[in-house]
Amino acid sequence: MGNHVVRSNNGSTKSNSSKKTVYSSRKPSGNSSATDMEHNFVTHFVPVDKLTKILNDLTYENENINGISVDIFTRYLFPNYKEFGNRFYYFLLTSSGTSSSYLNSPTFKQQVEKFLSQMNDRTLLDIYVQVYSNTTDDSSDVTVNALKDLFMMSYRLSMDDCLPTCNYIEETIDAAVTSCVEVPSPTEENTNIPLSFKMAGTPCPSHWSLLYSSDLHGAAVNRLLHHVLGYRGPTILFIRGSSSNNKCVTYCIGSTVEWHESSSYWGGDDSIVIQLKPIYRLIEKGPKLLYLNTLIRGYAQGLRAGSDTRNPIINVDQSFNSVMIEGAPYRIMTIEVWGCGDRKLKEKQLDIKRWQVKEAEKQRVVKLSSADWMDHPDRYLLELAGRPTYSNAENK
Known part of the structure; x- marks a missing residue:
């Protein structure tokens, strides 16, 4: 109809x-x-x-x-x-x-x-x-x-x-x-x-892209970084955990901006943390809820979510084996990240990764001049390995 x-x-x-x-049951608005x-x-x-x-x-x-x-x-x-x-x-x-x-x-x-x-x-x-x-x-x-x-x-x-x-x-x-x-x-x-509820959103739009799955890509932070970084759009991260008494929980972290590594918390005003199971409830929403760091020494390592930096709602260790959720320890069962932008954003991410691979290949085949080679650390390693005349090959 x-x-x-x-x-x-x-x-x-x-x-x-x-x-x-x-x-019409609507009340007139304005004047x-x-x-x-x-x-x-x-x-x-x-x-x-x-x-x-x-x-x-x-x-x-x-x-x-x-x-x-x-x-x-x-x-x-x-x-x-x-x-x-x-x-x-x-x-x-x-x-x-x-x-x-x-x-x-x-x-x-x-x-x-x-x-x-x-x-x-x-x-x-x-x-x-x-x-x-x-x-x-x-x-x-x-x-x-x-x-x-x-x-x-x-x-x-x-x-x-x-x-x-x-x-x-x-x-x-x-x-x-x-x-x-x-x-x-x-x-x-x-x-x-x-009844007190509010219906909003759709379950899973067909244009969403699975960026990372611990089951498919491996449970490691470097694998998550490889598949998620460079996606310049909103994302949803799902964490499924199991406690020692086999209690299962599912939490969701939503970000409207792309993920990046930093020693500070980041995220837009619509960043959100939601519990999906065993009950559905909104835990926190607001700016600077997200944290991801694996490179910068002297700062906390791993993935976190929550405005309280000393006691975050979600704290995933760098090994990706366990997670603290609202102060309780859980074994990580699965972690998934979905890209919620249009399909062009996924294509752009793939283009960026292809460019990075090409640049890495170029760096591998760079030819060194004789002057550069004389002070290059690889020369000393080769000499220690028993090839002292290798450095003269270019002059022959």
Whole structure:
């Protein structure tokens, strides 16, 4: 069901004035009044008229009902998402206030137009929560299972044209649900609980690039540096650890700027540290949260994250064997770094690495003059190895 909207100035379509319907739950912003908004913004729902007639005819043909049934609505509008279609239909039915078991054509058209007129993301989010809570008030209470269904449907819709899908989506959704509410006991599973969460972002855009994986490239800091440095874009680093009692945790470090080695903490205002498992929670966000140093002596070595330099949230040792997370020791299971920029950034990184390789090859084949060779340390090493006349080869 697409939102087919046509905007026109007042009076430009006089012949269709009887079909103009304006529904809006948004409050006017700035100095614009509601009258001005209605004057300047007129919505035509001609496609809804056609859709209503088609669904009404199909319902009458199949079920001998003069209206639109849930079966026809779901079968023809949401063939691949029947569970969502069923919930959405009963949301429209409940919102209409009708006592009938189906929607007649005028009521269906009215409810669909009202839904399509919502232009505010926050309002749409509230509606989808109500779809899964089976309520039309502002309480927006859902059960644990309904919340999981909502997250799963959001994931399926966002990844509909992307392959492959995430192998850990069930665990991820469980962690997200746990972070929203306290897990109830089995006897309380069907009771309502307050919902307080914010949906944002996409699971894994198809243009993201895997820069480094400890499983694929080796668990060593020099391997991470080789694969990550030079990528001039935002990145996300995942650390998966296991404690001595087999408790597994997953943390995420997000950086909007490229990684580099320094003796000081660095990072943009949107640098972030998030716990993903066993629960999802934002730990810290702000500038200068990141630290990476393997070269500069006299300063801490390894990878760190957190604004408290004396007690960072995440502290990976230089060996990449263990990590301190919020003061607790963990054995590193995997570390991954994903590049979140467009594909051109990955190509630029590869170009930089190719240039570095070529420059290194040039340095290897540089010919030394006789004067340079006389003072070169390699000459003395060769003489110690028993080749004292090697230095005269150039003069022969």
